[in-house]
Amino acid sequence: MIEVAPILAIIIPLMGSFLTPLISILTKRYKKERIRDLFVVAITIVTLLLVLHMLPTVWSGNIIVYRLGNWTPPWGICLAIDGLNILVALIVSGIAALVSIYSLMYMKKDTGLGKYYTLLLLILASMMGVTLTGDFFNLFVFFEIMSVSAYALVAFRRNWDSIEASIKYMVIGSLGASLVLLGISFTYSLVGSLNIADIAQKISIIGTNPLPPVLILILALMMTGFCIKIAMVPFHAWMPDAYQAAPSAVVALFAACTTTVGVYVMLRIVYTLFGVAALGVMLIVLGSVTMVVGALMALVQRNLKRLLAYSCISQVGYILLGVGFGTALGIEGGLFHLLNNAIYKALLFMCAGAILYRVGTCNLDELGGLSKNMPVTASLFTIGALAISGVPPFNGFASKWTIYIAGIQAGKAFFTLLAIIVSVLTLAYLLKAINAIFLGQRPKRFENIREAPMTMLFPMMLLAVLCIVLGVLPSLGIDIVTPAYNSLTNQYGYIHAVLGGI
């Protein structure tokens, strides 16, 4: 394995984002803007290849520890890559590569693309940083870079709606970041370290049964901060506004990646940092509330992107529910759903973008009969909708089924029943969307609407294929998430690998 692969996975997109404005100026002067766009695609693909390069090492049970400047942890900054964060890095880099390809055509009509691609690479670098770092303060810094890039991307179109949504997102996100920073400050004052493994070791010495009041405060502060990012109820209100206003390519990235990164950090805090699996009951209750509120709100939406945003909120509930069950099957189901959610959520938002690109609106009341004009998009949207609703043989069914079985085995039949009902509601609101967009009477002004361009269809097709493959071969999905499960439940393995027996 290339020894510097972990740091390259962060530095390459980061340097790429710094170079993009320069390349943008040069390519604009010579009227070769396509070169800039392809440069960005190349950067995202290289990042994905670096993650794929690290996969075999991590999947064979190793934890990659990269020490910056050869300083030994906990004094130096390190990157620590285990089965959990390599899964997240795979999702982030894979979806980012597809989003960059999708953006080639989708963003073509926009101006200021130099800024767009700079922010796209910056958010990729920051997500990789949050995912791969083994240091809590670095995690916070990358998390803030990710958030600031996200605020700017939401406001990219600079219309009234997007600026308003961005400001709301920024205010709520900044409040969350302040709480996280406060939590980190308290942690540092308590244990005198910022290294995740070192903090985990010291907290395990303090003891978590019962948890001292200051640790309860720290846990609440951090969880609130990261719950805002994953839009768990009641911290979710910013998401529908932001997702409705942001460009669809950006929303596909947010829905698939920033949520995944947020869930990852929360799991890292609960399992690795605090080692408090007892919080499962709380995750189950909050997950269930999130599932129900998201689904019931999605049911009454008129705008497709807003409907999908509420759907995002609802699906996060499933992930928390699975992980909250605390059993091997539940955690694997939750992680499998995390992977699946990234795939079909990116697909659905890309489909929404394709509709918006051709028709110019996502208002369900203004659409209709588009399956005649956009048969491929209609088919891909239907695949995504069926997958997210948990209809066999798509991937959503496999992960939801795993969660249902885990719930019954854990003796949580009520929550399992709730999850099944929410699944039915999911199918209901997505059938409403399919009916409103693709079926029924086609307004006369849509007669000449054409299918989305191939550059946009290609990433969507790839995601749809993944929905089918992981549904027909669910064991493959379970195999992908098993190393993540092993890492999540092996707190001492992580501490030992990073600190090397200190």
Next chain:
Amino acid sequence: MEFGPGFWGPIVATIVMLAGAGLAGLALFGSRRIAKARPSIAKRSTYGCGEEVNPEEVTADSEQFYSPIRRIFKPFYKYIQPGHSGKLNTYLLWVVIGFVVLMVAIALVLR
């Protein structure tokens, strides 16, 4: 977790579902050939309150699409939906309430 036969055999199930969909398609196709629908002009026309309206103007309101479900969950839509007002101060209040709820929940679970 086993995804083999007896629990959830995805490949066999997929083949059965595809075969089922194919058979249903054939049945639909066959039935159409036997009794071809021939709607009269009057049947194809859509009327509002006596006046004729264009077909593309007749769409189900997407907010009221599942009005029976709205009735079932009336308290939710009466009390929770107005909270999604777009007002930033309401959203911030939710965050503060959420923080307190989280802290109390953590304390209850872990103390």
